[in-house]
Amino acid sequence: MNCEECQENLSVYLDGELDESVSMSVRTHLTLCMECAKLCEDFAVILDTCQTEPPSEIIPPNSQALWCRISNSIEGDIKPPSVEEKPQQGWRFSFLQVGSAVLGIALISSLLTVVGIKNYFEPSGEDFTSRSAATQTTFEKILSKVGIADTPYEARMRRMKEQESAISYWDKRVQAQRAKWDNKMRDAFDRNLNEINQTVKEYTMILQQNPDDDLSGEMLDSALNDKMNLLRDFSEL
Amino acid sequence: MIFNAVNNARFIFEGKTTILLLLSVVFFFAPTEASAQKKFSKSYPASQNVRLQLLNRSGTVTVEGWDRQEVSISAYLETPAANVAPQSLSGTIYINLVKDNQGRGDVGSVNFTIRVPYDSKVDIETKVGNLNVSNVRGGFVRAHISSDGDITLSNIASGVVSAQNGIGNIFFDGEIQSGGNYRFTSMRGDINLRVPSNSAFRLVATAPSTRSINLGSFSGGNMRFVGDGRRVVGQFGDGSATMTVTNQRGTIAFIRR
Numbered sequence: 487m488n489c490e491e492c493q494e495n496l497s498v499y500l501d502g503e504l505d506e507s508v509s510m511s512v513r514t515h516l517t518l519c520m521e522c523a524k525l526c527e528d529f530a531v532i533l534d535t536c537q538t539e540p541p542s543e544i545i546p547p548n549s550q551a552l553w554c555r556i557s558n559s560i561e562g563d564i565k566p567p568s569v570e571e572k573p574q575q576g577w578r579f580s581f582l583q584v585g586s587a588v589l590g591i592a593l594i595s596s597l598l599t600v601v602g603i604k605n606y607f608e609p610s611g612e613d614f615t616s617r618s619a620a621t622q623t624t625f626e627k628i629l630s631k632v633g634i635a636d637t638p639y640e641a642r643m644r645r646m647k648e649q650e651s652a653i654s655y656w657d658k659r660v661q662a663q664r665a666k667w668d669n670k671m672r673d674a675f676d677r678n679l680n681e682i683n684q685t686v687k688e689y690t691m692i693l694q695q696n697p698d699d700d701l702s703g704e705m706l707d708s709a710l711n712d713k714m715n716l717l718r719d720f721s722e723l
Numbered sequence: 724m725i726f727n728a729v730n731n732a733r734f735i736f737e738g739k740t741t742i743l744l745l746l747s748v749v750f751f752f753a754p755t756e757a758s759a760q761k762k763f764s765k766s767y768p769a770s771q772n773v774r775l776q777l778l779n780r781s782g783t784v785t786v787e788g789w790d791r792q793e794v795s796i797s798a799y800l801e802t803p804a805a806n807v808a809p810q811s812l813s814g815t816i817y818i819n820l821v822k823d824n825q826g827r828g829d830v831g832s833v834n835f836t837i838r839v840p841y842d843s844k845v846d847i848e849t850k851v852g853n854l855n856v857s858n859v860r861g862g863f864v865r866a867h868i869s870s871d872g873d874i875t876l877s878n879i880a881s882g883v884v885s886a887q888n889g890i891g892n893i894f895f896d897g898e899i900q901s902g903g904n905y906r907f908t909s910m911r912g913d914i915n916l917r918v919p920s921n922s923a924f925r926l927v928a929t930a931p932s933t934r935s936i937n938l939g940s941f942s943g944g945n946m947r948f949v950g951d952g953r954r955v956v957g958q959f960g961d962g963s964a965t966m967t968v969t970n971q972r973g974t975i976a977f978i979r980r
Binding site for chain 1: 780826
């Protein structure tokens with residue numbers, strides 16, 4: 487019998503439930519193997535303690551040695567750590583790279599600050615929505631490219647959408663009120679609205695043919711504002 | 724025979740009586756029709772730099788500067804139902820016919836003639852009708868017509884002038900003050916600006932539909948046409964004032980004063 491077979495049968499052996507022949511083999515091995523004999527002794531003590539004392543007072547004899555063996559057994563099952571050196575995590579930069587990065591950040595921050603201050607103190611009289619790509623500054627083009635700012639076309643479309651939404655709101659109010667107007671008022675309103683609608687139509691057509699026509703974009707914006715104001719002015723009557 | 728003659732005479736007499744009665748009825752009601760136009764008058768003592776703020780519905784508004792420190796308001800109401808209730812608050816005379824007659828269809832036109840001190844600020848607005856302002860040199864003059872109507876601003880010496888209408892003409896005759904701001908906007912009509920030849924202003928004049936921008940004696944120098952002749956931009960003199968003129972479907976002309 488070897489150690490493995492002996493340790494497998496040790497618990498049953500202590501319980502006295504092994505066949506006589508196997509029990510004899512275990513006993514023989516225990517006399518020859520000190521390690522198995524010690525393990526058998528520990529098992530026997532544990533069994534005895536469990537049978538005689540309450541669990542709260544279980545203190546194995548020579549507990550330090552028992553824990554040492556358990557610890558050794560666990561460490562034996564764990565694979566030893568690889569001796570290969572792990573590659574170092576993270577980036578390594580040269581002094582030149584770090585310097586360039588710092589300089590770049592400083593430059594961008596300065597530019598943004600200058601542009602911000604300029605826009606704050608000197609608001610442009612020109613409406614961005616009425617501008618074309620041709621009149622965009624390089625900085626604005628970069629912002630448009632990276633998606634931070636609208637392109638002039640996008641800005642115009644967004645503005646038109648807002649204006650149309652406002653026009654729709656005021657138009658509903660006008661429709662609710664116009665029955666109360668006299669004929670003179672109604673005729674004047676219709677005539678002016680028609681004039682503005684024709685203007686809007688003209689500029690829309692021009693812009694379809696030439697989306698970069700700054701002036702038509704500006705005039706369309708102005709005409710839509712006029713329409714909104716006309717509707718708003720008459721809605722309060 | 725005699726009977727017939729008497730009858731005829733009686734018929735003629737009765738006919739004449741009928742005509743006379745009808746005429747008397749006509750003459751009786753005719754003055755009544757004329758006097759249906761109600762008049763409203765009120766005066767307010769004016770402080771220095773008094774401000775007039777008027778919002779009319781329909782009708783002609785005439786504002787004239789005069790040498791008295793009072794504001795005189797005369798209103799001619801087309802229908803007696805119209806309510807005119809001016810208010811004087813903190814140096815401003817408010818007249819708001821829209822608010823005072825909200826939701827009413829029987830208001831009709833109201834024609835105003837208002838006299839204000841020369842130094843007054845004038846802010847007048849109407850939905851339909853003409854606006855006239857003359858002899859005013861206060862801080863600003865604003866005349867706004869929502870739809871149809873002509874604007875006439877004559878003998879104006881204000882630093883800020885704004886005139887806007889829908890369909891109608893705009894005429895300005897006045898000074899361009901240093902550092903001032905002048906804006907004239909129309910949808911369709913003629914914009915005529917009569918200013919002194921020594922005026923100094925930066926100009927953006929746009930007439931995209933007609934491309935009719937006549938600079939008169941102000942042409943040349945730094946003025947240049949842009950956008951295929953739809954706009955003129957430039958500077959006259961030292962360019963200390965700003966002038967923006969936009970006429971969507973009409974003409975623009977400058978006249979030397």
